[in-house]
Amino acid sequence: MATPSTRTRFVDATSGRVVSETRASELDVITSGQGILLRGITKRFGSQEAVSDVDLEVYRGEFFTMLGPSGSGKTTLLRLIAGFEVPDKGTISLRGVDVTGLPPYQRGVNTVFQDYALFPHFDVARNVAYGLRVRHVKRAEIDERVQAALEMVQMTEFAARRPAQLSGGQRQRVALARAIINEPQVLLLDEPLGALDLKLRQEMQVELKRIQRQIGITFIYVTHDQEEALTMSDRLAVFRSGRIEQIGPPTEVYERPATEFVASFVGTSNVIEAPYGRAVLRPEKIEITNGPLAEGRDGATGQVIDVAYLGMVTRYRVRLDNGNTMTAARQNSSGGSQLALTPESRVTLSWDLNDAFPLMSHSDAETQLGEPAKGAI
Amino acid sequence: MRLSRLTRGGFAVFAALVVTFVLAPLLVIVLFAFDKSNVQSLPIRHWTTHWFAVAFNDPAVRSALWLSVKAGCAATLIALVLGTLVAFGIHRFRFFGRDTVSLLLVLPIALPGIVTGLALQSAFNITHIQLSIYTIIVGHATFCMVVVFNNVVARLRRTSTSLIEASSDLGARPWQTFRLVTVPMLSTAIIAGGLLAFALSFDEVIVTTFTAGAQNTLPLWIFGAILRGQQLPEVNAVVVFVLILTAVPIAYAARISSGERSFGSTGSK
Structure with a gap:
């Protein structure tokens, strides 16, 4: 890997x-x-x-x-x-x-x-x-x-x-x-x-x-x-x-x-499949739209199952077409156009893979035994 | 819990009946103590405090009272020391047979007094110990200790252990923690236990019968006087005196142990 x-x-x-x-x-x-x-x-x-x-x-x-x-x-x-x-x-x-x-x-x-x-x-x-x-x-x-x-x-x-x-x-x-x-x-x-x-x-x-x-x-x-x-x-x-x-x-x-x-305990996060393996993506790094997926971005389509207004942000839980669930958060700006999203709305989630961080599961850590890594690996 | 008016009224009447049933006989004794007549009957025609003077001047009553006070104080003192120490031991340490020991401790109160008394007498007999004030004290200490133990152990259980830890954390050595935190924490429980113990000892009859020998404690004198059927008005006066002497410490003990909330929990939440 x-x-x-x-x-x-x-x-x-x-x-x-x-x-x-x-x-x-x-x-x-x-x-x-x-x-x-x-x-x-x-x-x-x-x-x-x-x-x-x-x-x-x-x-x-x-x-x-x-x-x-x-x-x-x-x-x-x-x-x-x-x-x-x-x-x-x-x-x-x-x-x-x-x-x-x-x-x-x-x-x-x-x-x-x-x-x-x-x-x-x-x-x-x-x-x-x-x-x-x-x-x-x-x-x-x-x-x-x-x-x-x-x-x-x-x-x-x-x-x-x-x-x-x-x-x-x-x-x-x-x-x-x-x-x-x-x-x-x-x-x-x-x-x-x-x-x-x-x-x-x-x-x-x-x-x-x-x-x-x-x-x-x-x-x-x-x-x-x-x-x-x-x-x-x-x-x-x-x-x-x-x-x-x-x-x-x-x-x-x-x-x-x-x-x-750690990803799940500290804040809310989504685990996605990236080309190099599993990765963590924070909800605020996900863009939620009702248009098609923009050129050159990664993403998925799905259906909103839950909308939670949290004051500064609104949090959406989305059931993807592949059956997984993801959480996206959107800043509540006063002037900007508000998306009228309600449960069952069809949406597109998109993100930049550079915002995602590769996950090292516990078993991965074990296999690194005796390899103290210094600097960039 | 919400109860209907009728149910609440019913409970109130029932409670009043129970209290009356318990207290009315006491009231009768108190009334008769002031009755001038030798033959007790209601209504009382002539009131007097004469019988109190008679009782006070009766040397038999005086020596019995003095013996009761001495034995009660000594038994209470022994009970305070042993009961508190045992409570600490049982509460603080986990050891083999701990539950058995705490059961054995309360046995003198759980067992019928006649069993405890007979057992003590037999034990004194085979060890050739003469029955005296000391045997009374030992007999009383067995059940007085239980009262002190129960009070102290209950307080220890309600006390947050973090107080002891906090003291140690702040730099107090074990002896300092004991003096500055543990003892103040337990003081009212120990006092309440001691008062109850004294009250128990002061009116004990059964165990005392077996351990007193030829001497009379105040309850034994009362018992004897009633059996003989003479001096009944004087007995009533003595009983009133005993009633006051035991009720006061019990009431005080109840007040100091319920007047304060559980120690240590006041600091949380």
Whole structure:
């Protein structure tokens, strides 16, 4: 099979999996041992393997997201990094120091829990002060740093409240302040926005990014929300059944999914047959018309089965004449002519093969074993 | 659930009947305690607090009361320590026979008191242990422990484990986590358990009969007095006193364990 052009793929020599698309070049810039390094991490619960032989490097100061469906191992990996679980195999190092056997209270890592885990018997200020208090920091310094942390999350006026008297979004902010006051090397966030409504979630996404830039510590963020992952991350890893399917910056993962799973989990996508094999085509790259297929373009004809108006775009699902289903999206421009397409309309879908990205299925990756690819293949 | 007016009315009447049936006898005792007459009959013609004075000045009642208080306090203290520790052990660790152990623990309450009492007496007999206040304490501790255990284990089950993890994550050593998070989390459950345990011990008759020997606790004195059929007005006064002394801690225990919502879940959702 012809290998795709223009791809820089790094395949782990031992496992044969694609570790990163850009890692080889980035490694030249960032010295290893500065961030978090996971080597061959395996964790079993009973007979179930929650995390299977995962290698991962997270760079210092990076906003790194672990994305995947529930049960894909992302939260387990986070708990392993925090020290709540001990791996059955493999090592975890933080800035070059092996922390695999250390308990949570001896790691320079703090966690923002999914249920916030605020202490209900303490007020906001004492919750935030907790980490400093147990480390016997001086009273005056604690007060000062609590004040600063509450300011950062804009919760100063709520210092005397109990957690039960706060809204979900406010608890979220307190949990964040309680973690960052300790100036951890890495901040772990376990689906921190999961319990918030959409509007608040979007606000907090912006807020989290701002705080991360401001304090410059590494964030490892777990979510099953692909949109959240794409908007917030510097890089993200897509998890499936305890393994990493792909690691890369959001644009790369979205535009050039390495596997069919990634293509379907991150955004909507169509898989088409290209001359070189199977390829991924994003809905917005497909033109939908009711005329004939233009000269020199690839395409197919079919019948609209579903129209969904999504605000900025309208999404059409089309049953092709060959029986397959494809999804196309069309920008809703205010001035432009609107196509009056309703279910059962006959349409022509067309696309440019250059917009499609060749798919490397999992089995393809396995056959590349021992062939670390450098540069254009 | 929506019920018709008639159904709701029916339930209300039924509930009122049940409550009356349970509480009316108590009310009768309280009334008779203030009856001047030696022969109890309704309606009460002459009211008096005389019998309370008689009971208060009766040395037999005094020593029985004192024994009950001492035994109750000691049994409660033992129950608090052992019950809390066992609750931790059962909740925190998975070990072989865990379910069996938790069943065996609640057995003293599940078994008829007469079985527990007889078993204890036989055990003291063959080991040649003299029946004394200590044997009463041991007997009471067996079932008091269950109450404390049940309260604490229920609280532990309702408590989100992420609080403990959060504490550890924030740098607290296990001892600090225990002191700053675990104990405050369990405090009301432990207090409620202790109050219930004391109330149970204070009015226990059956197990005490087998473990007290020649001494009288307050309930044993009451029991004896009723059997003899004399001093009945004085008994009524003592019963009212016992009623108050046990109802207050029970009411307080119910308040502190229901007044707060389940610990730890207030932080989520």
